[in-house]
Amino acid sequence: MLIELTVNGARHSVDVPEDKPLLWVLREELALTGAKYGCGIGACGACTVLIGGEVVRSCSVAAKEVAGRPIRTIENFDNRHPVQKAWVEQQVPQCGYCQPGFVLAATAVLEKNPKATEAELVAALTNLCRCGSYDAIRAAIRQLAESKHKGA
Amino acid sequence: MGWTRRLFLTTAGLAGAGLVVGGGVLAVRQRRLLAFRPPLAASQHAFSPWLKIGADGSVVLMGARAEMGQGVLAMMAMVVAEELGADYPAMRFEDPPVANVYRNVVATVLGLPIQVPEEGILRDTVEVAALQAGLQITGGSTSTRDAWHQLRAVGAGAREVLKAAAAKRWGVAAGACDTEGSMVVHAPSGRRMGFGEVAADAAALEWPERFAYRDPKTWRYLGKSPARLDVPGKVDGSARFGIDVRLPGLRYAAIRHAPQFGARVQSVAEKAGFRAKGVEGQVNLGNAVAVVADSWWTAKQALEQLDIRFAGGSEVSDAQIFAAYAKALDEPGRAHAFEKAARLAEAKSAATKKHAAEFRVPYLAHACMEPMNATARLTEGRLEVWCGNQAPNLVRDLCAKACGLAADRVAVHTTLLxxxxGRRADLDYAVQASRIAAAFPSRPVQLIWSREEDISQDVYRPSALARYEAGLHADGSVAFWHARSAHSSPGRGFAQRNIPYMANDLPDHTAVEAAAGLPYALGERQVEYARVDAPVPVGFWRSVNNSQNGFFAECFVDELAGVAGKDPFEFRRALLKDAPRHRAVLEKAAQMSGWGRDAPGRHKGIALVASFGSIVAEVVEISGPPAADLRIERAWVAADCGLALDPRNVAAQLRSGAIYGLSAALWGGIGIDKGRVQQSNFHDYRVLALADAPPIEVALVSQGSPMGGVGEIGVPPSMPALANAVSRATGKRVRALPILAG
Known part of the structure; x- marks a missing residue:
């Protein structure tokens, strides 16, 4: 079926099977490979994208369900975003495969509530990292939480 | 002592001159390898197989090790940049072709089924052979050790010829020049010249026989942990993993393996719905069927539209496997003694107190975040393979064989992993992609395993059974220590699948790593291992046999402390009276953790495991049992890995290893029933998430030790440290993992 997707501000017409998940449309049709396949059941968060400010695990939603809605992938962010800056400053990634998902999940929390606390961020970041970069992620979100409070 | 260093010494000896302290002599090996040229772009010049400098001043490192999170490429760049005087942040990497010069000598020698002496003619011979017939492998926590002398010499040698070329242009003495920021500088005159400007001249010069290494006090990068070069791309999504390979006309393949180990495809029938739009066909791989389509999701859907019958296969279950382990340990003479006590029976009868325990651990999956995948294209008798892998020369050789090609007809492109x-040292997925691509000539095909296939078709950390027995003298010292274990051999499994010419039935000394050679004063000690081959494939799982043996030995020494009525830290400390380096590491972990002072409801456990040439002690603090649910609150890691070239990354690796081990100890378990793996995804193969993961404090203990490995050493002590904390909390000894059912 022909659907229209709005990804990172650009509109794309794609002809896809009825129930093809958004993840595979992004990766195969649009060559946006920042969203990763990790589990296919919405358990790991490697495929995280933002749709209208909400965190969506793109492996578990059909592309047609989100046609027309504003989709943002990691490619929308160019490392000047505060979350990415914190991630680079704290040297978070190891293998890095899961990190775009973490960055987007943290971004969504802070967009909704710029004063989100470290604990709120920890609770919201349910993604998995097999390299165990969690201490560095905590350092990055602590840096973000503290800078938000300072700015307030 | 590493290979290169010995040749430095040998060369120095032959030249009739001693080794200059803090200096280097160009190794025989280096000289021989200088003849190899990496592929060069126009206006690029080679400075050894590892380094290229462009006329534009670009400094390119041939990144012949797999970047899988451990930061190996950044480390290699730092080492070269330091000696070369290159501008490290501007350095780039290129994936080199498969070539002997990039083989990992240290890993190859350590992986042999025999223990090669540290010194002597046998060692030298084996190491020379390793370079010819070894593996270009990233594994065994060896990359830094293998690279340290090689790449340091590459940087220093290249620096000297760059200086010489610039000095000639300027008409000054090369000795008055230095390098910094990818420029040659002549301080007396203030002249500077970019590397690019002199690269052509310098590349034509003979490398000097000897040169000085920079004084570590002047290091700009080493020991300073500058930002990793691979980090920005991993934060903005531009990093390219195997699964991200995109080629014109790319097709995708999904795969279903026989669910039972050893089963074969008997028949494949297409149901009515199979030939959906985009589906291009199916390939019978013998033990699996792959479907190729214009989308991976379409291919995966089409797999459901195949009626695949499998035949044969194992019916084995965990109970039978453990019964086989028990039988092997019951049978006199079946186990091989790697450490043999001279007077074990006497010591056993003389001990005033005796203690015995039986331990068991399950199979474990790797569960890499990126499921197994590879891309291949066969065009007019030439095969190209793109994938994340830990052994490119094996990718080349195995894929060539599978497609009936000579090895020189295969090009391997190693991506980020x-x-x-350890999973990506086993190359089934790359071979499968090549065979599928061979069925669709000239078409690039990307094979991606679903997570379910990834979990159920792994090469697992073996399950294992161990029986430990020890005795104490009246004064509390250990009279004897008798350790016996039975499990499959990961090294043998790996060899059979990937390097069958190396598979053998010699006693596998790696099976007793972290079981034999313990640093404790244990009196009469005997350590035995019985290899039991099971139908479940086993392979290298981060820290390999250290992962189960560390658990057995460190839980048992903890139990023994209880029998002796001693504090587990103090008991270990006393047993380390002749192992001061280990004792210092143990003491550091205890001190950091505030050992001996537990807050109400909190309990700590401690463990010490030396592996890969490094020493690590960990303390894990939990809350919960017996009153409430178990929670890992905090952990402390002290390690001596010798010189830490990138301390921040060493700390990150230690945390990484601890989290990997804690996930396994808490929840990790692959169950086998009727030849089938019972787990399939992260819902039933649970791993620690951010909210579950304890903050981990790390300290590096620097005491002049030889350089050891880092990538795996955090894993082994984490499991017994957690188990010992739980034992303390509940009053019931943990003797089997995982501690909680998923």
């Missing part, structure tokens, strides 16, 4: 942990 979304986790390796």
């Amino acid at each position: 979304g986790g390796g942990f």
Whole structure:
């Protein structure tokens, strides 16, 4: 079926099977490979994208369900975003495969509530990292939480 | 002592001159390898197989090791940049072709089924052979050790010829020049010249026989942990993993393996719905069927529209496997003694107190975040393979064989790895992609395993059974220590699958790593291992046999402390009276953790495991049992890995290893029933998430030790440290993992 997707501000017409998940449309049709396949059941968060400010695990939603809605992938962010800056400053990634998902999940929390606390961020970041970069992620979100409070 | 260093010494000896302290002599090996040229772009010049400098001043490192999270490429760049005087942040990497010069000598020698002496003619011979017939492998926590002398010499040698070329242009003495920021500088005159400007001249010069290494006090990068070069791309999504390879006309393949180990495809029938739009066909791989389509999701859907019958296969279950382990340990003479006590029976009868325990651990999957995948294209008798892998020369050789090609007809492109942990040293997925591509000539095909296939078709950390027995003298010292274990051999499994010419029935000394050679004063000690081959494939799982043996030995020494009525830290400390380096590491972990002072409801456990040439002690603090649910609150890691070239990354690796081990100890378990793996995804193969993961404090203990490995050493002590904390909390000894059912 022909659907229209709005990804990172650009509109794309794609002809896809009825129930093809958004993840595979992004990766195969649009060559946006920042969203990763990790589990296919919405358990790991490697495929995280933002749709209208909400965190969506793109492996578990059909592309047609989100046609027309504003989709943002990691490619929308160019490392000047505060979350990415914190991630680079704290040297978070190891293998890095899961990190775009973490960055987007943290971004969504802070967009909704710029004063989100470290604990709120920890609770919201349910993604998995097999390299165990969690201490560095905590350092990055602590840096973000503290800078938000300072700015307030 | 590493290979290169010995040749430095040998060369120095032959030249009739001693080794200059803090200096280097160009190794025989280096000289021989200088003849090899990496592929060069126009206006690029080679400075050894590892380094290229462009006329534009670009400094390119041939990144012949797999970047799987451990930061190996950044480390290699730092080492070269330091000696070369290159501008490290501007350095780039290129994936080199498969070539002997890039083989990992240290890993190859350590992986042999025999223990090669540290010194002597046998060692030298084996190491020379390793370079010819070894593996270009990233594994065994060896990359830094293998690279340290080689790449340091590459940087220093290249620096000297760059200086010489610039000095000639300027008409000054090369000795008055230095390098910094990818420029040659002549301080007396203030002249500077970019590397690019003199690269052509310098590349034509003979490398000097000897040169000085920079004084570590002047290091700009080493020991300073500058930002990793691979980090920005991993934060903005531009990093390219195997699964991200995109080629014109790319097709995708999904795969279903026989669910039972050893089963074969008997028949494949297409149901009515199979030939959906985009489906291009199916390939019978013998033990699996792959479907090729214009989308991976379409291919995966089409797999459901195949009626695949499998035949044969194992019916084995965990109970039978453990019964086989028990039988092997019951049978006199079946186990091989790697450490043999001279007077074990006497010591056993003389001990005033005796203690015995039986331990068991399950199979474990790797569960890399990036499921197994590879891309291949066969065009007119030439095969190209793109994938994350830990052994490119094996990718080349195995894929060539599978497609009936000569090895020189195969090109391997190694991408970033979304986790390796030993899994990507086994190359089934690359071979499958090549065979599928062979069925669709000239078409690039990307094979991606679903997570379910990834979990159920792994090469697992073996399950194992161990029986430990020890005795105490009246004064509390250990009279004897008798350790026996039975499990399959990961090294043998790996060899059979990937390097069958190396598979053998010699006693596998790696099976007793972290079981034999313990640093404790244990009196009469005997350590035995019985290899039991089971139908479940086993392979290298981060820290390999250290992962189960560390658990057995460190839980048992903890139990023994209880029998002796001693504090587990103090008991270990006393047993380390002749192992001061280990004792210092143990003491550091205890001190950091505030050992001996537990807050109400909190309990700590401690463990010490030396592996890969490094020493690590960990303390894990939990809350919960017996009153409430178990929670890992905090952990402390002290390690001596010798010189830490990138301390921040060493700390990150230690945390990484601890989290990997804690996930396994808490929840990790692959169950086998009727030849089938019972787990399939992260819902039933649970791993620690951010909210579950304890903050981990790390300290590096620097005491002049030889350089050891880092990538795996955090894993082994984490499991017994957690188990010992739980034992303390509940009053019931943990003797089997995982501690909680998923």
